[in-house]
Structure formats: structure tokens, C-alpha cells
Amino acid sequence: MTKEPNMGTGDKLRRAATLIVVLGWPGVAGAASTITGTINFNGTPPALRPIAMTAEPVCDKKHAGGAPNEALVLGPGNSMGNVMVYVSGGLPAGKTYPAPTTPVTFNQDGCVYKPHVIGLMAGQPTKILNSDGILHNIHTLPKVNAAFNRGQPATVKEMTTNFPKAEGVFQVKCDVHPWMQAYIGVFTHPFFSVTAADGKFTLSGLDPGTYEVTAWHERLGVQKATVTVAANETKTQAFKFAVPAR
Numbered sequence: 001m002t003k004e005p006n007m008g009t010g011d012k013l014r015r016a017a018t019l020i021v022v023l024g025w026p027g028v029a030g031a032a033s034t035i036t037g038t039i040n041f042n043g044t045p046p047a048l049r050p051i052a053m054t055a056e057p058v059c060d061k062k063h064a065g066g067a068p069n070e071a072l073v074l075g076p077g078n079s080m081g082n083v084m085v086y087v088s089g090g091l092p093a094g095k096t097y098p099a100p101t102t103p104v105t106f107n108q109d110g111c112v113y114k115p116h117v118i119g120l121m122a123g124q125p126t127k128i129l130n131s132d133g134i135l136h137n138i139h140t141l142p143k144v145n146a147a148f149n150r151g152q153p154a155t156v157k158e159m160t161t162n163f164p165k166a167e168g169v170f171q172v173k174c175d176v177h178p179w180m181q182a183y184i185g186v187f188t189h190p191f192f193s194v195t196a197a198d199g200k201f202t203l204s205g206l207d208p209g210t211y212e213v214t215a216w217h218e219r220l221g222v223q224k225a226t227v228t229v230a231a232n233e234t235k236t237q238a239f240k241f242a243v244p245a246r
């Protein structure tokens with residue numbers, strides 16, 4: 001047994017600092033690589049009709065001219081929104097990533113789920129809001145996690161749940177309003193990103209390594225790429241989706 005003789009706090013701190021410099025700080029130093037890029041639609045996009053909500057006047061009133069169909073959201077140059085981009089392979093074995101305690105929130109507003117595509121971490125609290133003042137029924141259709149199927153009457157503004165297990169993207173629907181659909185992906189790591197209409201995604205804080213990156217779209221399927229990043233490097237990876245040939 002060794003005892004440190006007469007080691008003051010300052011000495012201990014200096015020694016600890018030296019050890020950190022020498023040994024590195026596992027899990028922090030080195031995890032500074034980034035994969036970024038843009039998702040685009042290739043070809044002539046189909047015209048999607050707005051969603052008719054006349055069956056629910058409260059919601060219909062919130063959408064002058066009909067609610068946009070979010071199954072295909074395009075930006076300038078046919079950049080694509082609502083694509084879930086995530087690391088699907090290659091993370092360091094045994095490394096774990098704590099789930100945030102900050103809840104992910106999704107709202108039912110104008111009989112539309114906001115956001116339409118949601119990425120969250122396993123165990124992360126999830127808040128379900130009802131801004132419509134009418135009955136909705138949230139019904140998740142997972143394969144791994146337990147299904148959540150609960151009515152949310154006008155009086156209940158907020159419910160909370162969580163999805164304890166990692167699972168690829170699954171659908172959420174409303175049993176009252178058949179046009180209401182959203183999609184949830186549950187991850188055990190924070191390397192996922194849902195594109196806005198500008199199609200841009202960023203996966204940052206990665207260790208150097210070779211990763212499989214998946215881009216998922218509700219109608220146009222899945223694209224995969226293999227991307228290698230060195231320490232502190234940023235690599236760009238584009239994805240293009242098209243309507244599959246018949």
C-alpha cells in the first residue's frame with residue numbers, strides 16, 4: 001500500500017491534470033469528427049394534393065387552402081425535408097451515450113403532428129401536446145417498444161411517455177383523424193438528424209472511424225453510405241432519393 005506523503009490539494013490537482021494530458025480523456029478527446037451533407041430529390045417530383053380536413057372543422061380552419069402533404073417536403077433545388085439521417089453502424093464497441101433528460105416534444109396542432117419526423121434517444125422523456133382542444137388518439141406502431149395507444153381529450157393538454165429500446169423508424173397515427181401520421185426513430189446514440197426543407201444534416205461529436213450512415217424517407221425508402229472520418233475531420237456525404245422505377 002502506498003500513501004502519498006504530504007501531498008497538498010494543489011499538487012493533487014496538478015498531478016491529475018498531468019495524468020489527463022498523458023492518458024487522454026476517454027470518450028471526450030477524439031470525439032470531434034463530423035459527417036454532414038444535403039439530401040436531394042432527383043427527377044420530377046410528384047405533385048401531392050393538400051390534405052382535406054373538412055371532417056374536423058376546428059383543424060380545417062387552421063389551414064387556409066388545405067394542409068400541406070408532408071410525405072414529400074422539398075426546398076430550393078429539390079432539397080428534401082423530413083429525412084431521418086443516422087449512424088447505423090461503426091460506433092465504438094462498448095461506448096454508451098446517456099439519453100438527455102430534456103424531453104422531446106411533439107404537438108398535435110391543426111390535426112398535424114409537429115414535427116412530422118422525430119428522432120429521440122431510448123429512455124428520453126417524450127411529451128405529447130394537444131394544442132387543438134379536441135380529442136386525438138395517439139397510437140404508435142412500434143415493433144420493439146410497447147405500443148402507446150391513448151386518447152387525449154380536449155382537457156388533457158399534455159401526456160408523457162418514453163421509448164426504452166432502440167428501434168428503427170416506426171409510424172404514429174391518430175385513430176380519430178386518419179390523415180394524421182408521424183414517424184419516430186429511437187436511438188441509443190445521439191448521431192441522428194431530421195432534415196428541414198433545406199435538406200441539410202449534421203452528425204457531430206463522432207469518434208474517428210468508419211461509419212454506415214442511413215438516410216430514411218417514409219415513401220422513398222432508405223439510402224446507405226459508408227463514410228470514414230479521421231480525428232477532428234468533417235466529411236461531406238450527399239444522398240439522393242428518387243421515385244423507384246415501376
Ligand SMILES: [Cu+2]
Nearest residue numbers: 136174176177
Ligand atoms: Cu387526431
